[in-house]
Amino acid sequence: MxxxxxxxxxxxxxxxxxxxxxTLKDIEEVDLFNAVGRTLAEDIISNIDVPPYDRAKMDGYAVKAEDTYEAEEDNPVELKVIGSLKAGELKDLKINSGECVEIATGAVIPKGANAVVMVEYTEKKENGKVKIYRAVPPMENIQFAGSDIMAGELILRKNTPLTPRDIGVLSAIGRKKIKVYKKxxxxxxxxxxxxxxxxxxxxxxxxxxxxxxxxxxxxxxxxxxxxxxxxxxxxxxxxxxxxxxxxxxxxxxxxxxxxxxxxxxxxxxxxxxxxxxxxxxxxxxxxxxxxxxxxxxxxxxxxxxxxxxxxxxxxxxxGNEKNVIKARFPQRYISARGRTEYLPVILVKYKDGFSAYPITKGSGAITSLSEADGYIVIDENKEILEDEEVNVHVFGDVKIGLNIIGSHCIGVDIILKEGGLFAKTINVGSLGGLISIKRGEADIAGTHLLDEKTGTYNIPFLERYKVEDAVLVRGYIREQGFIFRKELGFKTIKDILENIYNLEFINRNRGSGTRILFDKFLKDYKLSPSKIKGYTIEAKTHSAVATAIVMKKADIGLGIKTVADQYGLGFIPLADEYYDFLIRKDRFNDEDVQTFIKTLKIVKLPFKKPKDCGEVIWEG
The missing domain is CATH 3.40.980.10 (MoaB/Mog-like domain)
Structure with missing residues (x-):
């Protein structure tokens, strides 16, 4: 066919x-207990005022405002208390000049009163009088009948999806049942x-x-x-x-x-x-x-x-076509022309709104489904999407937590778990994390960038890229080296150098600290990247490198010793590196960020911790 x-x-x-x-919009009537989430099939018009009577907004004394005009803190006015009113009580009370009624929040305002003095500004005497220490204008602390909802007012429109707040409004006007569309x-x-x-x-x-x-x-x-x-x-x-x-x-x-x-x-x-x-x-x-x-x-x-x-x-x-969030697309993405593309994205909250990061693992990847907050629509005639505003069609509610964008490390996962923190972690490499901090997208960026000239980690890059309004917090020391299947029998760096052009390599993504370290290794030993089999094949995480080696998709790669041990692989050390955390200043005192730092200091990690772990070592 x-x-x-x-x-x-x-x-x-x-x-x-x-x-x-x-054609399927049949209507049924439901009670309020079963109405949440349903769609209204009628306009709702109130047939009563809410509140239905003038009532007190505060505990205190119902008064004639003019009786309080002379009241001052050092010269209080005394009024006679002729009774009291609680919420729900009905009493035939009327106040005249020089009189007042003790009143509770929500109680009916008695006849003759036009204001309520808060109890904090009064002193009740044993002689049936009360001292008023502050003057009040007419209508002070009174919620008048119909001030919330007036009889005849349209309060909910047909086709409104009902929320718990809407149910509260419906109960306030005395509706027990409503008409909704059948599910x-x-x-x-x-x-x-x-x-x-x-x-x-x-x-x-x-x-x-x-x-x-x-x-x-x-x-x-x-x-x-x-x-x-x-x-x-x-x-x-x-x-x-x-x-x-x-x-x-x-x-x-x-x-x-x-x-x-x-x-x-x-x-x-x-x-x-x-x-x-x-x-x-x-x-x-x-x-x-x-x-x-x-x-x-x-x-x-x-x-x-x-x-x-x-x-x-x-x-x-x-789905709900109105469930759309505007976001900035910060990366470069090339789309195939000729078909409208629906690209899944992760939403990241930052100070000026949202950023949308593409998920490019393919629609067959299960994690594409779990990570996706929604998708963007790329027109069939658009080929390149780069640093522009997009509409994100959201799958339900967007989870908001810490935004951790940068280099991958299992230490981050341990800190989040032990600290009881929710976070979106996006592995874009150390340089990508640095840039995301500059753009105000990341709260925290894990980084381990080695400067070849000074042999120093991270700080030279922050100064080179003119990072401002951020601090660098000391993290921990990781052991980087070559990961390989033990059957290959390598014992030293010399063994690897002798065989490197015959091995299938799995590389890390450009911009990652591990990639920079490997490129430095090639340069130091005058090795040609073009002769390395698999040099252009990239993995975004240390775990992905180890998995590729275990599954024999590759023979060797660069990664941290912890992951090599975890996967039962051989390891030859190449360098100790500082894995630090770059944090935006405007987020530094946030409760979750502080919990992250405190957990970093005390949690047991499979890495060496320097004495200044968790301390600020640079400020921009």
């Missing part, structure tokens, strides 16, 4: 879904012979079903319902039976049912069940093979199998 000859635009696909959803119900089917349910043993060649649980959770977060119909094998009858069962739902989602072969099977079963294909192929990346069809009055959507692609396309078609 010739597939994807005509790709539809994403706007056409969104409009198809939008038109279908408009959409999604039927979820995962497809693929390779899928296994999470509670089952994972056999070789199988993977656990991720998409069903991700989609179900997001559907609930959007305020909808779902039913899971299981995993369908790549089998015609199995898929058909599960689709037939799911037809009791409003919308059926098939994840992984779009790839070559399986996509044809999905299309065939939709048609055999009397349905039609509306879309097979959308001009987007990722998600090109997405299928949209109908059986009777039920919509069927075939989503990509990769988790990040699956969630992104679902959000594009069914």
């Amino acid at each position: 010739m597939r994807y000859l005509t790709l539809c635009s994403i706007e056409m696909a969104k409009n198809l879904v939008k038109e279908f959803l408009e 959409l119900k999604f039927g979820i089917i995962s497809t693929g012979n390779e899928l296994t349910s999470p509670e089952e043993k994972l056999d070789f060649g199988k993977i656990y079903d991720i998409n069903s649980y991700t989609l179900a959770s997001y559907i609930k977060e959007l305020g909808y319902d779902f039913e899971f119909f299981g995993i369908a094998k790549d089998d015609k009858e199995d898929l058909k039976e599960k689709i037939k069962k799911a037809l009791k739902c409003d919308i059926i989602l098939l994840s992984g049912g779009t790839s070559a072969g399986v996509g044809d099977l999905t299309e065939t079963e939709i048609k055999e069940l009397g349905g039609e294909i509306l879309v097979h192929g959308i001009k987007i990346k990722p998600g090109k093979p997405t299928i949209i069809g109908k059986i009777e009055e039920k919509l069927i959507v075939g989503l990509p199998g990769y988790p990040t692609s699956c969630l992104t396309i679902f959000d594009v078609l069914f």
Whole structure:
């Protein structure tokens, strides 16, 4: 079958879904206990004033304001107390000139009173009088009837998603039940012979079903319902039976049912069940093979199998279009022209707003899904995105914590865990961290940059790059060296030098301190980078280097001894290095930053700690 000859635009696909959803807006009535997260199907107009009477905003004494005008701290006015009122009490009290009523917050203002003196500025006497030490103007400390909500006022509009705050307002005007739109119900089917349910043993060649649980959770977060119909094998009858069962739902989602072969099977079963294909192929990346069809009055959507692609396309078609945050895209990214690209990003909060960092591991990486706060849309005619403002379509709420951007180190993970801190850690290398501090994006940047001329770590780079409004806190000493499989039998640097051109190397990313150290090693020994096999293959973390060596994707790489020990690999030391922390001055006294520094000082780490660990060693 010739597939994807005509790709539809994403706007056409969104409009198809939008038109279908408009046909499903049935209305039901629910009580307030079950209304949160639902969408209002009516305008809400108050039929009462809130508050319904004039009431005291403070504990004190209800008075005639003019009786207090002469009151001063050293010359108080005395008024006769004719009674008291608590919240909810009804008494027929009326004050005349020279009189007052003791009153509690929320109590009805008695007749004749036009102000309340706070209890802090009074002194009650045993003779039934009270001394007033401060004058009050008319209307002071009184909340008047209808000052919050007036009868006849529109307080909530139709199509408003209801929050706990909205429920409070509805209860304040005496509404017990409200009209809302019925919840959409999604039927979820995962497809693929390779899928296994999470509670089952994972056999070789199988993977656990991720998409069903991700989609179900997001559907609930959007305020909808779902039913899971299981995993369908790549089998015609199995898929058909599960689709037939799911037809009791409003919308059926098939994840992984779009790839070559399986996509044809999905299309065939939709048609055999009397349905039609509306879309097979959308001009987007990722998600090109997405299928949209109908059986009777039920919509069927075939989503990509990769988790990040699956969630992104679902959000594009069914998510909240208004859940968008403006952010600055600080890096350079090259997009493929000809298809609209949906690029997953991590959001970082800084003093002037948000920055969006791209996740480039690919939509098949599980961590792409867990790290992504949302995605940006790159137009099909745009090729380069660089240092510009973008709109980030957010997956739910954005988690805000410390922003740690810079060099990777397992010590940071230990400090965060032991300190009970939440943080977004983005591994862009030491230089990338330094730049992110200058831009005001990172709170903390781990750095280990060796200056070749002085042999000093970090400080020469801070001065060279004119870093301002930041401090450098002493961290710890790491042992850097060559990591390799023990079977290679290397004992000394000389052994490595004799074999280096015959080994498959795994390098670190440009801008990282480890990369700078390796380049210095090559220069010192007059070795040519172009002759190093794998010199251009980069890993972003020490753990990634070790994993590549264990899996025999590479023979050797540069990293820290702690990781070599952790993975059971051989290690030959090259240099001791200072891994320090660059911190923005305006964040230095933040509670989380201080907790990070205190934990750094006391936590047990697999590295040597100098005497000045946790102390400021440079200020810019």
